[in-house]
Amino acid sequence: MFKIILAVIGRDLKLALRRQADIVSALFFFVIVVSLFPLGVGPEPDLLRQLAPGVLWVAALLATMLSLPRLFADDFRDGTLEQLALAPHPLGLVVTGKVIAHWLVSGLPLALIAPVLGIQFDLSAEALAVLTLAILLGTPALSGIGAIGAALTLGLRGGGVLLSLLVLPLYIPVLIFGAGAVDATVSGLGGEGHLSLLIALTFAALGFAPWASAAALKIALE
Amino acid sequence: MKDRFNLYRFASPAVFYPLAGRMMPWFAAAAVIFGLAGLWLGMLVAPTDFQQGEGYRIIFIHVPASWMSMFIYLVMAFWAAIGLAFNTRLSGMMTAALAPTGALMAFLSLWTGAFWGKPMWGTWWVWDARLTSELILLFLYIGFLALTAAIDDVRRADKAGALLLLVGVVNVPIIYFSVKWWNTLHQGSSVNFAKSSMAETMLWGMLLMALCFWMYAIAVALARVRVIMLERERHTDWARAELARAGAEA
Amino acid sequence: MLEADNLECVRGERRLFAGVGFRLAAGELLFLQGRNGAGKTSLLRMLLGLLPPEQGEIRWHGEPIRALADDYRAALCYLGHLNAIKEELTPLENLLAAARLADEELAEDEALDALEQVGLAGREDLACKYLSQGQKRRVALARLVKEKRPLWILDEPFVALDAAAVEWLAKLISGHLQGGGLVVMTTHQPVNIPAGAVRELRLG
Numbered sequence: 001m002f003k004i005i006l007a008v009i010g011r012d013l014k015l016a017l018r019r020q021a022d023i024v025s026a027l028f029f030f031v032i033v034v035s036l037f038p039l040g041v042g043p044e045p046d047l048l049r050q051l052a053p054g055v056l057w058v059a060a061l062l063a064t065m066l067s068l069p070r071l072f073a074d075d076f077r078d079g080t081l082e083q084l085a086l087a088p089h090p091l092g093l094v095v096t097g098k099v100i101a102h103w104l105v106s107g108l109p110l111a112l113i114a115p116v117l118g119i120q121f122d123l124s125a126e127a128l129a130v131l132t133l134a135i136l137l138g139t140p141a142l143s144g145i146g147a148i149g150a151a152l153t154l155g156l157r158g159g160g161v162l163l164s165l166l167v168l169p170l171y172i173p174v175l176i177f178g179a180g181a182v183d184a185t186v187s188g189l190g191g192e193g194h195l196s197l198l199i200a201l202t203f204a205a206l207g208f209a210p211w212a213s214a215a216a217l218k219i220a221l222e
Numbered sequence: 223m224k225d226r227f228n229l230y231r232f233a234s235p236a237v238f239y240p241l242a243g244r245m246m247p248w249f250a251a252a253a254v255i256f257g258l259a260g261l262w263l264g265m266l267v268a269p270t271d272f273q274q275g276e277g278y279r280i281i282f283i284h285v286p287a288s289w290m291s292m293f294i295y296l297v298m299a300f301w302a303a304i305g306l307a308f309n310t311r312l313s314g315m316m317t318a319a320l321a322p323t324g325a326l327m328a329f330l331s332l333w334t335g336a337f338w339g340k341p342m343w344g345t346w347w348v349w350d351a352r353l354t355s356e357l358i359l360l361f362l363y364i365g366f367l368a369l370t371a372a373i374d375d376v377r378r379a380d381k382a383g384a385l386l387l388l389v390g391v392v393n394v395p396i397i398y399f400s401v402k403w404w405n406t407l408h409q410g411s412s413v414n415f416a417k418s419s420m421a422e423t424m425l426w427g428m429l430l431m432a433l434c435f436w437m438y439a440i441a442v443a444l445a446r447v448r449v450i451m452l453e454r455e456r457h458t459d460w461a462r463a464e465l466a467r468a469g470a471e472a
Numbered sequence: 473m474l475e476a477d478n479l480e481c482v483r484g485e486r487r488l489f490a491g492v493g494f495r496l497a498a499g500e501l502l503f504l505q506g507r508n509g510a511g512k513t514s515l516l517r518m519l520l521g522l523l524p525p526e527q528g529e530i531r532w533h534g535e536p537i538r539a540l541a542d543d544y545r546a547a548l549c550y551l552g553h554l555n556a557i558k559e560e561l562t563p564l565e566n567l568l569a570a571a572r573l574a575d576e577e578l579a580e581d582e583a584l585d586a587l588e589q590v591g592l593a594g595r596e597d598l599a600c601k602y603l604s605q606g607q608k609r610r611v612a613l614a615r616l617v618k619e620k621r622p623l624w625i626l627d628e629p630f631v632a633l634d635a636a637a638v639e640w641l642a643k644l645i646s647g648h649l650q651g652g653g654l655v656v657m658t659t660h661q662p663v664n665i666p667a668g669a670v671r672e673l674r675l676g
Contacts, residue, residue, distance in 0.1 A: 148385075159372075165368050169365065173393075173396050176401065201396075219381045220382075222378065
């Protein structure tokens, strides 16, 4: 079971590393969107400090959306997806591997660069730590839920826009608890409750989403 | 088709089409009767609210619309589950027929909510937990409509839509509770529409209006599912006969 | 070994075929024939278990393939009209990755040997995006060289191949049949498969 997941992760990471431009451009998209906000709302540190968690999280959702359409599309186009669906193990495990690989190249870099952007918004060290942790814990859920949307819109006209339409409403709980964790820390309430709910969401998404995506992929492959 | 159990018989469009045609006028008539009675009770009989004045009467539309928008989503998810489990053609047609009504109800609920909010809160929109959840529900309806519209092959559209509905119905409670929690955390205004001290006539008015919306939704869904059936089955013998008959009458 | 009964296929609103059935024993080859759009590829997808038939059943060793699921998939090898190779990977990496994802054992020297047989010696470390169409097809075909699974399902395997490669592939297929394997395939080119009992199924 773990062998196949590891095999998929290994292959997808190798492919991603040969196409680094994709990872880097999603990351820069994140940086640019976050940097646009102070230009839009003005540079008052108090206001920025208040906005920071929400801005960073919304930008993280959008940056994740950017890489999602390609999650299955490349494999679908060149016929690899058929071969994966015909392999003698459940397709859900393959999708689990692909979701983990997607997180490693999309969610993880976002979490690593988030503290740097947080400094621009004048966040305290404690808030920065919680923000990073929240993005680290919440983004796997984004990759998981996003995989369902990517599988449902596979091969459709205007798939990318449709994908955001389907997936963004489902991201709302992650956004609420992710940004809420930082807010709660700043206001002195402590973000542990939010963070544990984020962990719960991530585990639920990773347990449930790959199988729903696998069902959607089978529909697309008929 | 093997006749494994009776559901299959009614799930066959050739059987369901005339049945739906016979049931539809009854539901439509019931909707009109309940609607007239409900409006009479709500608009003329029910007393003016001592806090909210006459403006509160919009809840006779707002509350039933909100109920129906949630209920229709559940019904669609039910049909979706049946469709994926038993591979019945009818279920896909039912979800397709119900979705526009559900979206309309969600929209109506938001619209009337805004009309109610202006005199009560002095603003068209408040990020109240219920209104926000209703807005997200509308997004879910739009997502379903957009996905099924984007897929040309109706079988794939039905299956993909059904899967999306099941994913959505699992997520709706999570979204609802997270929004509620977010709302209490940010101490937004949490004015309740339904006051516990509701006069009895108001309650009756609301129930009658809810029944009216219910009957309306069923009647419209039946009418729509008949059209969808004819469109999808236009190559089959029964649909050809039906179209020929309708053409001769016209 | 492989049996199909009374298969019916509906795509969109059209019924492509109905009442299609066949029986295929070890060492036999089934040629699927028919004009474009007759449903050859759809029938192949049914045999793969990707497309559930509207009616009818497909059995492998007497068991419905739906029930066998993974056990059936472990017995079949599919070559579609898409090559299923990654442009960014080298032929060698492609072969090894495909084997690993399909849960097969393939050592590196076996893979190198397979690539040499399809005439790609010296190109095993060049990313596939630099290869020609025919060479990419050969990378896909190299999968068959070390393939030990009994049932091969091939969709237009001879497309984009030169005469020598066509002959080589025909020999590979007869070798598989002589070893007791089964082959179901579609092709537009008349190809002479030297060994094995050949059955034909015409659609439409």
